[in-house]
Amino acid sequence: MSEQTVRTRFAPSPTGFMHVGNLRTALYAFLLARSQKGKFILRIEDTDQARYVDGAVDVIYKTLAAAGISHDEGPDVGGDYGPYVQSERKHLYLPYAEELVKKGAAYYCFCDKHEPAEPADAEGVVSSGYDGHCRNLDPEVVKANLAAGKPYVIRQKIDKEGVSTYHDAVFGEITIENKVLDDQILIKRDGMPTYNFANVIDDHTMGITHVVRGCEYLSSTPKYNLLYRAFGWEIPEYVHLPLIMGRDADGNVSKLSKRHGSVSFEGLVADGYLPAAIVNYIALLGWSPKNDREIFPLSELEEIFNVRGLNKSSAVFDYDKLTWMNGEYLKALSPAEFARVSQPFSGVAGTELEPKWPLIAPLLQQRVGRLTEIPEKIGFLREQPEYTSELFCNKKSKSNPETAKAAFAALIPEFEALADADWDVEALNAIMTRYAETLGVKIGQPMWAIRIGVSGLAVTPGGPAEIMAILGKEESLRRLREAAAK
RNA sequence: GUCUCCAUCGUCUAGUGGCCUAGGACACCGGGUUCUCAUCCCGGCAACAUGGGUUCGACUCCCAUUGGAGAUGCCA
16 A cells, blocks of 8 residues: 555444454454554444334444544544435435446436345245346336336346456456456435445545455455446445354354343343453454564554454354453452442342442452352351251361361350450451361361351352351351251 | 355463464363452363365375355444
């Protein structure tokens, strides 16, 4: 490319939610622009009126903002190439299509709506393409039909001879035989442009230099290039991205969709993933910095992003790895920040646990992958789960129901003797430590028993002392006496 | 069906002809540390789809096969 400023765009259609695949496309387009000190543009593609969803555009703004992907031009921030909403550009497209007709690169078509192909027969054969009925209509007939107000569409006229080749930054040279290119519709019966047409016009008129999009457009790109050429416009640089896949219960892989789990940004956030972690994770799903690092703040990605790191093969979305990465982000938060972001997921609001949240949150920060794990992790604080004395067996701490009984017998009176005012983590730990020392066993043994006694669980956030401090003297002792009776 | 693209551990990936008995991460398994289970640390398991070429030498280049994905809309 020349000295020209890099301009990339993200052109979502307002569907009401943001698929992570789309978000990743936006991220890469944004990163490419930022890394080249270029501009990133947001354009709303709402040419399909039938699909209009209320408030869907706001979802796009909110998601991009939450992800930290900021655009330099767009419907909400303005710019020199507006309007940035396709429905507001409606009047713009028809003249371009008519220009193409004049140039012989497009034609009016008065055929009935092409009936949707049969749901595919036994062989899975799908009828393909337009039959070219109106391709060479007599100009006089066209004029008459137009004058009579006959409904029409405008189709691209594609020369079926030879092959088309273009270059893609990720996939290299792509060559397609022109005969498989269909005379696609440019202007629909309702006067609106199709995505295929609007895209080309908008990208050109908005000065887009790098078209970043999913690789489902790989095989239709030659048609777009024919359009650019018919207009005499410069073809942009293409950056086609591999798809994000999901794995279903049977182990089959396909384009990531709802049956694989949450696939929208807001869905993931609701599942307890931090926006920053989601962005970091998807950045590495199909792109590599070519080194062993995995945790990258967005600001750093803006510096180091490079199209050379883009992968050709599709990637399976791995919720486990996202959970791990989310845990890393959670741990990196300040304790106060963690308490703040995790509280809404905790379920403590309005309960007796709410005042104790500042005590509980620190115990969770190092052991949570998804924020939604929190309620089940702290459920025992409100109600102790059922358990049997089997749980008292633990090889490592040399524990069994007998050692537990002994520990209860010795420790309950000691805890009882502790004054309410002294009931804190240090004092409680001191009591257990002293007991272990006099008995000559590892501290793990009494702690194993007490942990289970007050929680009913083998694994808990925090240790027995922390739990007792949160539970308070009365409730702790009640649970311990019950445990001793088992 | 046709067209296009893809192919390294279960998953995300590094690797651009010799640095590869293929590196990192997640998951899994084992050990260690921490006043305690978890966290953390250390270790282990585990891959170049197959078959032909090219080359002194192929994970890397070419071809075929197989497998996978996408496209084939008056959706975007």
